[in-house]
Amino acid sequence: MQKTRLEAFSDGVIAIIITIMVLEIKVPHGSEFADLQGLIPVFLSYMLSFIYLGIYWNNHHHILHTITRVNGQILWANLHLLFWLSLVPFATGWIGQNNLSASPMAFYGVILLLAAIAYFILQGVIIKNEGKQSILAKAVGMDWKGKASIILYVIGIVSCLYNTFLAGSLYILVALLWLIPDKRIEKVYKEMTDL
Amino acid sequence: MQKTRLEAFSDGVIAIIITIMVLEIKVPHGSEFADLQGLIPVFLSYMLSFIYLGIYWNNHHHILHTITRVNGQILWANLHLLFWLSLVPFATGWIGQNNLSASPMAFYGVILLLAAIAYFILQGVIIKNEGKQSILAKAVGMDWKGKASIILYVIGIVSCLYNTFLAGSLYILVALLWLIPDKRIEKVYKEMTDL
Amino acid sequence: MQKTRLEAFSDGVIAIIITIMVLEIKVPHGSEFADLQGLIPVFLSYMLSFIYLGIYWNNHHHILHTITRVNGQILWANLHLLFWLSLVPFATGWIGQNNLSASPMAFYGVILLLAAIAYFILQGVIIKNEGKQSILAKAVGMDWKGKASIILYVIGIVSCLYNTFLAGSLYILVALLWLIPDKRIEKVYKEMTDL
Amino acid sequence: MQKTRLEAFSDGVIAIIITIMVLEIKVPHGSEFADLQGLIPVFLSYMLSFIYLGIYWNNHHHILHTITRVNGQILWANLHLLFWLSLVPFATGWIGQNNLSASPMAFYGVILLLAAIAYFILQGVIIKNEGKQSILAKAVGMDWKGKASIILYVIGIVSCLYNTFLAGSLYILVALLWLIPDKRIEKVYKEMTDL
Numbered sequence: 001m002q003k004t005r006l007e008a009f010s011d012g013v014i015a016i017i018i019t020i021m022v023l024e025i026k027v028p029h030g031s032e033f034a035d036l037q038g039l040i041p042v043f044l045s046y047m048l049s050f051i052y053l054g055i056y057w058n059n060h061h062h063i064l065h066t067i068t069r070v071n072g073q074i075l076w077a078n079l080h081l082l083f084w085l086s087l088v089p090f091a092t093g094w095i096g097q098n099n100l101s102a103s104p105m106a107f108y109g110v111i112l113l114l115a116a117i118a119y120f121i122l123q124g125v126i127i128k129n130e131g132k133q134s135i136l137a138k139a140v141g142m143d144w145k146g147k148a149s150i151i152l153y154v155i156g157i158v159s160c161l162y163n164t165f166l167a168g169s170l171y172i173l174v175a176l177l178w179l180i181p182d183k184r185i186e187k188v189y190k191e192m193t194d195l
Numbered sequence: 196m197q198k199t200r201l202e203a204f205s206d207g208v209i210a211i212i213i214t215i216m217v218l219e220i221k222v223p224h225g226s227e228f229a230d231l232q233g234l235i236p237v238f239l240s241y242m243l244s245f246i247y248l249g250i251y252w253n254n255h256h257h258i259l260h261t262i263t264r265v266n267g268q269i270l271w272a273n274l275h276l277l278f279w280l281s282l283v284p285f286a287t288g289w290i291g292q293n294n295l296s297a298s299p300m301a302f303y304g305v306i307l308l309l310a311a312i313a314y315f316i317l318q319g320v321i322i323k324n325e326g327k328q329s330i331l332a333k334a335v336g337m338d339w340k341g342k343a344s345i346i347l348y349v350i351g352i353v354s355c356l357y358n359t360f361l362a363g364s365l366y367i368l369v370a371l372l373w374l375i376p377d378k379r380i381e382k383v384y385k386e387m388t389d390l
Numbered sequence: 391m392q393k394t395r396l397e398a399f400s401d402g403v404i405a406i407i408i409t410i411m412v413l414e415i416k417v418p419h420g421s422e423f424a425d426l427q428g429l430i431p432v433f434l435s436y437m438l439s440f441i442y443l444g445i446y447w448n449n450h451h452h453i454l455h456t457i458t459r460v461n462g463q464i465l466w467a468n469l470h471l472l473f474w475l476s477l478v479p480f481a482t483g484w485i486g487q488n489n490l491s492a493s494p495m496a497f498y499g500v501i502l503l504l505a506a507i508a509y510f511i512l513q514g515v516i517i518k519n520e521g522k523q524s525i526l527a528k529a530v531g532m533d534w535k536g537k538a539s540i541i542l543y544v545i546g547i548v549s550c551l552y553n554t555f556l557a558g559s560l561y562i563l564v565a566l567l568w569l570i571p572d573k574r575i576e577k578v579y580k581e582m583t584d585l
Numbered sequence: 586m587q588k589t590r591l592e593a594f595s596d597g598v599i600a601i602i603i604t605i606m607v608l609e610i611k612v613p614h615g616s617e618f619a620d621l622q623g624l625i626p627v628f629l630s631y632m633l634s635f636i637y638l639g640i641y642w643n644n645h646h647h648i649l650h651t652i653t654r655v656n657g658q659i660l661w662a663n664l665h666l667l668f669w670l671s672l673v674p675f676a677t678g679w680i681g682q683n684n685l686s687a688s689p690m691a692f693y694g695v696i697l698l699l700a701a702i703a704y705f706i707l708q709g710v711i712i713k714n715e716g717k718q719s720i721l722a723k724a725v726g727m728d729w730k731g732k733a734s735i736i737l738y739v740i741g742i743v744s745c746l747y748n749t750f751l752a753g754s755l756y757i758l759v760a761l762l763w764l765i766p767d768k769r770i771e772k773v774y775k776e777m778t779d780l
Binding site: 002005008009012013016017020024072075076079082083087089090093094097098099101102103104106107 | 592613642764
């Protein structure tokens with residue numbers, strides 16, 4: 001039951017983050033379509049962040065699903081992940097208000113990087129608790145996606161010094177990487193259930 | 196169980212959208228009833244959006260209820276719908292701050308149209324997954340309401356060029372169309388259960 | 391199950407209303423305790439609204455609990471109640487920003503009155519659906535509290551023309567009236583279960 | 586079931602509080618990293634408040650878990666706790682906007698103190714209802730942590746007159762005190778189940 005409550009709380013926090021982010025899109029004072037033009041970068045960054053949070057919600061669901069018992073370590077590793085995710089609306093708002101300029105783009109990458117690391121830690125803590133033979137341990141395996149994301153974020157952050165367009169493309173690339181459904185956990189789960 | 200979590204997450208997001216929308220009604224500085232007068236368009240648009248989100252919550256409940264298994268496609272079609280719904284408070288705020296003028300009214304229609312299309316896609320994805328003989332497939336049938344809404348939204352958006360009052364009336368008409376309880380799904384469900 | 395979802399959605403909306411209300415308490419620019427002084431009316435109105443929403447949550451829980459089946463009428467009567475409750479943060483913010491002056495105090499009363507009427511309607515719709523012999527019908531009985539509240543709100547609203555202090559006292563009185571735990575439903579429920 | 590709803594409502598409110606707090610971190614107008622510098626105190630206070638709310642959520646979970654029946658007293662003692670917690674974002678925002686100056690630091694301590702007292706009362710009400718032989722009564726025992734926190738908060742508040750750095754350190758110390766997992770309840774629970 002404790003697991004259910006952990007899931008419900010995490011879902012609640014992610015649902016709120018994904019929704020209050022829209023409050024960063026400030027209603028323009030003018031009443032013409034031209035007044036919306038200045039909001040295009042805000043809108044694009046909102047869209048990317050929405051997709052990112054959707055991916056986190058989805059994957060988070062998969063790894064929590066494999067837990068058999070919750071302890072303090074898992075609880076705090078989970079809150080640590082939610083902490084960085086909760087800063088996504090702020091980072092998104094800063095990008096949007098500054099026309100995708102360099103520092104906000106780098107900062108956005110840093111928040112995504114820290115969230116990715118927090119996810120990595122959470123995954124590690126769960127595997128440590130559930131054992132090397134657990135569903136999650138087998139499913140994650142080499143976890144090339146997790147590692148690739150971290151490398152791509154770092155390249156993206158550094159590239160902000162030279163080309164924010166490249167940085168943006170890299171952040172989108174990571175999202176696409178994860179949008180491809182992660183069948184690893186489901187597959188291993190099925191195999192273990194079949195035995 | 197995955198379905199329950201999908202429902203809970205969607206309900207959470209819709210509950211937050213419907214509630215944070217009230218934050219777009221800015222508290223006036225003056226302390227007289229006359230100071231509220233300027234808020235009448237905000238209030239009216241808030242009321243309409245509240246009803247729209249209530250309708251989406253209700254219908255969304257009905258179609259998710261018929262799902263027997265959740266997959267990545269349904270999950271993302273659902274997030275796609277939530278994305279457009281999450282922009283309703285912004286569109287509502289823009290209308291309200293500009294005294295129901297043309298561009299904001301058209302923009303509001305565009306967001307409603309995109310949400311309607313997203314709902315249409317979600318419905319299609321579910322039917323594709325559940326099969327032509329599923330409860331939802333039979334219940335939806337011709338789906339004249341869904342199609343009529345899309346046509347009415349398009350007419351409403353175009354009519355903003357000439358008459359925002361007409362546009363507003365069309366948006367209200369679509370809401371009324373859906374407020375009439377949709378007994379189709381319940382009816383077909385009952386018939387299939389009786390067999 | 392549909393009832394569970396109705397409860398969860400309503401709880402979600404009330405939880406969000408009760409919490410976003412705090413966003414109306416704007417952080418002062420100064421850094422002295424004296425800068426908080428101007429916030430005392432905001433704080434007091436926040437406290438009263440918090441108690442009101444707590445009462446609604448509690449009583450709402452009791453009446454939904456007695457429902458055996460949900461239909462469109464109940465659903466919309468419930469959304470109607472949530473609509474007026476969602477305006478409580480706005481009304482609270484207006485009172486707070488204007489030092490408890492007359493019009494905002496009257497407006498606050500109007501919102502409370504409309505919420506009370508919506509609650510009354512919801513109760514009626516449920517009783518109509520569940521029958522005169524239902525738990526709720528017996529428990530509510532004469533419903534003197536509901537009726538007294540409506541009368542006290544009306545007196546409070548009118549009294550704003552003469553004395554906002556009296557109005558405030560009447561609103562507090564209604565809250566106290568409901569804070570006294572409502573044992574009616576639980577008692578009748580027990581009696582009917584004992585038979 | 587009533588207990589489940591109390592848990593869900595409390596979780597919802599805490600999830601919203603922890604998340605809307607991020608709205609107090611206002612997006613800076615400039616687009617350089619230097620523009621974030623002014624936000625460092627906001628960010629630090631946000632981090633501490635996030636940890637505090639995480640601790641409350643965790644411990645709150647433990648004490649509610651031991652309840653066997655909910656009554657009006659527990660319900661209101663719980664809402665009383667949520668009330669003070671709901672003011673944490675405001676207090677956090679005030680600290681952050683004023684560079685950790687004395688009055689906001691003291692005010693933050695006062696809110697934490699009142700939340701701690703509310704928690705203490707909630708605990709007492711539950712023990713009174715469940716009896717001296719209940720799991721919670723045995724687990725809490727002397728409750729040195731609860732008492733130590735209250736004393737440390739008072740010292741912290743007073744020390745703001747002289748040294749806000751000391752006050753901050755004391756608030757962090759209390760958080761660390763609680764971060765150490767509270768194995769008391771789980772332990773006593775296990776012992777009682779083993780009999």
